[in-house]
Amino acid sequence: MSKWVRENLWRHGVAIGMCLFSLFPLYLVILSSLKTSGSLQVGSFIPHEISLDNYRYLFHSPKTPYVLWFRNSLVIASTVAISSVVIGAASAFAFSRLKFRGKKLGIRLLLLVQMFPAVLALSAVYVIMERVYTFAPKIGLGSQGGLILVYLGGSMGVNIWLLKGFVDSIPVELDEAAKIDGASAVQTYWLIFIPLATPVLAVVCLLSFIGTFNEFILARLFLVEMNGRTIAVGLQQFIGGQYASNWGPFAAGSILASIPIVIIFLSLQRFIVNGLTAGSVKG
Amino acid sequence: MRGKFALITKIIFLGITTAILALLTESAFAQKQYIIGSFILVAIFALNIVYLTNVSIPFKFFLPGILFFFAFVIAPIFFTVQMSGYKYQTGNYLSKSAALEQVLNLGAEPDAQGTTFDITVGRTSSNEYAILVSDIANDKYFISTKDKRIDVPKASAKFDVNGVAIAAPNFTSMTAVALAANDAYSRIHYLYQGKYYIAIEGQNAGGVFRQALTYSAKTGILTNSVTGATYVDNHKGNFAKVGAPTEILSPGWRAPIWFENYSRLITDHQVRTPLIRVFIWTFFFAFFSVLSTFGVGLLLAIALNRAMRGRRIYRSVLILPYAMPSIMSILIWAGMFDSDFGAVNSILHTNIHWFQNPSLARAVVLLVNLWLGFPYFYLICSGSLQAIPSELLEAAAIDGANPRQVFRKITLPLLLQILSPLLIASFAFNFNNFNLIYLLTGGGPTQTLNGEIAGSTDILISYTYKVAFGSKTFQDFGLASAISVIIFLMIASISMYGLRRSKVMETFE
Numbered sequence: 001m002s003k004w005v006r007e008n009l010w011r012h013g014v015a016i017g018m019c020l021f022s023l024f025p026l027y028l029v030i031l032s033s034l035k036t037s038g039s040l041q042v043g044s045f046i047p048h049e050i051s052l053d054n055y056r057y058l059f060h061s062p063k064t065p066y067v068l069w070f071r072n073s074l075v076i077a078s079t080v081a082i083s084s085v086v087i088g089a090a091s092a093f094a095f096s097r098l099k100f101r102g103k104k105l106g107i108r109l110l111l112l113v114q115m116f117p118a119v120l121a122l123s124a125v126y127v128i129m130e131r132v133y134t135f136a137p138k139i140g141l142g143s144q145g146g147l148i149l150v151y152l153g154g155s156m157g158v159n160i161w162l163l164k165g166f167v168d169s170i171p172v173e174l175d176e177a178a179k180i181d182g183a184s185a186v187q188t189y190w191l192i193f194i195p196l197a198t199p200v201l202a203v204v205c206l207l208s209f210i211g212t213f214n215e216f217i218l219a220r221l222f223l224v225e226m227n228g229r230t231i232a233v234g235l236q237q238f239i240g241g242q243y244a245s246n247w248g249p250f251a252a253g254s255i256l257a258s259i260p261i262v263i264i265f266l267s268l269q270r271f272i273v274n275g276l277t278a279g280s281v282k283g
Numbered sequence: 284m285r286g287k288f289a290l291i292t293k294i295i296f297l298g299i300t301t302a303i304l305a306l307l308t309e310s311a312f313a314q315k316q317y318i319i320g321s322f323i324l325v326a327i328f329a330l331n332i333v334y335l336t337n338v339s340i341p342f343k344f345f346l347p348g349i350l351f352f353f354a355f356v357i358a359p360i361f362f363t364v365q366m367s368g369y370k371y372q373t374g375n376y377l378s379k380s381a382a383l384e385q386v387l388n389l390g391a392e393p394d395a396q397g398t399t400f401d402i403t404v405g406r407t408s409s410n411e412y413a414i415l416v417s418d419i420a421n422d423k424y425f426i427s428t429k430d431k432r433i434d435v436p437k438a439s440a441k442f443d444v445n446g447v448a449i450a451a452p453n454f455t456s457m458t459a460v461a462l463a464a465n466d467a468y469s470r471i472h473y474l475y476q477g478k479y480y481i482a483i484e485g486q487n488a489g490g491v492f493r494q495a496l497t498y499s500a501k502t503g504i505l506t507n508s509v510t511g512a513t514y515v516d517n518h519k520g521n522f523a524k525v526g527a528p529t530e531i532l533s534p535g536w537r538a539p540i541w542f543e544n545y546s547r548l549i550t551d552h553q554v555r556t557p558l559i560r561v562f563i564w565t566f567f568f569a570f571f572s573v574l575s576t577f578g579v580g581l582l583l584a585i586a587l588n589r590a591m592r593g594r595r596i597y598r599s600v601l602i603l604p605y606a607m608p609s610i611m612s613i614l615i616w617a618g619m620f621d622s623d624f625g626a627v628n629s630i631l632h633t634n635i636h637w638f639q640n641p642s643l644a645r646a647v648v649l650l651v652n653l654w655l656g657f658p659y660f661y662l663i664c665s666g667s668l669q670a671i672p673s674e675l676l677e678a679a680a681i682d683g684a685n686p687r688q689v690f691r692k693i694t695l696p697l698l699l700q701i702l703s704p705l706l707i708a709s710f711a712f713n714f715n716n717f718n719l720i721y722l723l724t725g726g727g728p729t730q731t732l733n734g735e736i737a738g739s740t741d742i743l744i745s746y747t748y749k750v751a752f753g754s755k756t757f758q759d760f761g762l763a764s765a766i767s768v769i770i771f772l773m774i775a776s777i778s779m780y781g782l783r784r785s786k787v788m789e790t791f792e
Binding site: 011012015023026029111114116117121123131154210214221247261262 | 307310311316319339340341343344345351352354355356358360362363366582587589591593597601602603605606607608609610611612616618619626654658711717718721722748760763767770771774775778779782
């Protein structure tokens with residue numbers, strides 16, 4: 001008994017302590033989303049009343065077009081995720097498998113440039129998109145189309161780099177065999193590589209989805225209209241520092257927005273942990 | 284069959300893309316956006332050449348990627364570097380020709396009496412914009428266009444109840460709705476007499492002005508004919524008065540000032556002082572964040588590094604903070620530390636203004652970042668602990684080392700070696716952890732009294748954002764770009780160092 005205590009007690013102690021720390025804000029936010037009063041002051045840790053008023057407010061108040069925000073986030077994030085993987089996978093394949101002049105230089109450039117934080121080029125992107133707006137308002141500043149383009153371009157560096165790592169890990173013998181059988185590079189890509197890489201591409205796609213879902217500042221700069229906002233921007237603007245009055249609906253909204261992401265994340269845990277050691281940091 | 288289908292799909296796809304891009308090019312050129320237009324044009328040619336011929340197989344794979352990469356990554360970076368060499372800020376936002384035009388417009392001086400007239404806006408019989416002017420005081424009426432003035436005999440005009448002429452021969456008045464739809468009429472200078480003209484001051488009123496400033500394109504000198512003052516280009520984006528260089532005309536234009544934005548970072552103490560403070564805090568923040576998240580993550584990984592009851596449950600709970608969308612978590616934490624209504628104060632039964640006090644705000648930032656980041660290192664450390672060969676640890680134990688010694692002498696050094704690239708990457712990530720700062724504290728608390736925009740928890744990247752976009756009244760894209768370039772150089776060297784280390788690791792294994 002005393003040996004068990006000596007060897008395991010501290011382990012459970014540390015684990016339980018950190019679990020409480022992890023759960024503390026999450027529990028509180030769930031608790032306050034179920035309260036009727038808006039504030040997040042907690043009298044006790046046990047809910048006395050459970051009401052869905054805050055959730056109802058979210059869906060019915062004109063101040064929070066939550067369904068639209070959610071749809072915007074989904075549309076933007078999935079468009080970006082799918083397109084960037086489709087475009088990125090081809091580039092990654094070329095960088096990983098094909099031989100061409102300037103390949104080394106290209107890879108180095110990619111590596112260097114993807115370190116340039118997007119926020120820093122913000123003023124430049126802003127000015128460029130402002131100019132695009134003058135001739136094509138649908139894809140210029142202030143439009144979802146423009147935002148998607150900017151995300152897509154911005155994710156290129158990181159995604160190609162990430163995908164290249166995955167492509168490198170797929171055994172090269174298979175496409176060499178295809179090559180010997182007379183397949184062209186394009187055929188190898190479509191018939192050998194894509195079927196093999198589909199699970200990996202799906203993972204990168206979902207990671208990219210989470211990343212875009214989490215993006216805030218570009219979305220904030222681009223999406224000015226209430227109905228065009230993403231969830232992140234919508235909720236941030238909705239509370240706008242007034243936690244007191246709007247906290248309840250915000251709590252409900254943030255929980256609903258987090259659920260799909262948490263589910264995706266937990267189901268991909270294994271892949272993500274592998275990817276983590278490859279040096280990618282989730283935003 | 285398959286080949287034919289692929290070919291048709293390809294051609295249709297290429298055709299549609301080309302058509303859309305061609306339309307975009309055309310409208311870009313129409314709006315004088317030559318650089319963007321040319322880029323799209325080049326893209327059209329590149330796409331068609333690459334996909335219709337077999338010039339280069341690799342390009343078939345990465346051309347779309349490269350086009351996006353150039354348009355939205357390389358171009359903004361180039362543009363950032365370019366802007367950092369310009370005076371590009373509020374008041375110096377226009378091109379030189381547009382700024383000159385505005386300066387000239389602002390150079391209009393009313394005549395000595397400040398004469399105003401009742402007017403009716405319309406068109407002449409030749410469909411030119413014109414105004415029907417009623418000089419009621421002198422009982423004179425005339426029609427004026429930008430280069431003609433025709434007197435109207437009183438008998439031939441029609442008047443409203445106030446005695447303002449509303450109709451005359453060869454003149455068709457325009458409705459208020461038509462005027463509201465197109466304000467081109469309001470920018471015309473209608474001829475009055477001599478150097479004087481009538482400028483529109485509303486739909487029914489015009490004032491008499493003359494152009495005081497004249498610009499000579501040959502000498503580049505602006506002359507004010509009223510005061511006699513002359514102004515020249517000061518090569519810093521403004522016209523400055525000769526003999527009094529601080530008297531400048533607004534607006535200015537974006538002008539190349541080369542390295543002045545960079546030298547301001549060092550020499551201008553209004554820029555330098557906050558920058559140094561922000562710089563130190565950024566390093567401290569990034570370093571301490573890595574240290575705390577790594578420390579706690581490692582502790583957890585060690586604690587849970589053996590088969591024990593509840594390990595799976597612990598694990599799933601512990602990674603929850605990492606699985607949550609970070610934006611939501613940060614906003615939730617911000618609400619919890621709200622001084623009046625936040626849960627933290629209500630649980631502690633205190634009334635602490637967390638975000639008003641610099642030290643408290645910094646502590647909160649670090650605490651929240653610990654919450655956000657420790658699961659990452661917990662996951663990584665538990666993976667890496669497993670990778671350490673158990674023979675090593677057993678051998679040490681046989682040699683009589685106690686568990687603490689084993690950890691300090693073997694486990695930790697090995698872990699640090701394996702994880703150093705990730706620690707460096709995490710440092711670089713936190714160095715630029717914009718969302719955390721922006722959403723949690725907004726960089727505050729800030730001493731706004733002396734106009735300082737840098738707050739106590741601002742890191743370089745959030746400070747740069749504030750310089751460029753933070754204030755509604757003053758935005759300095761040039762300075763922000765210069766800081767951006769410096770940050771990029773720092774991040775790139777830190778990351779390159781990390782990468783070199785990871786390369787070294789690969790060959791070592």
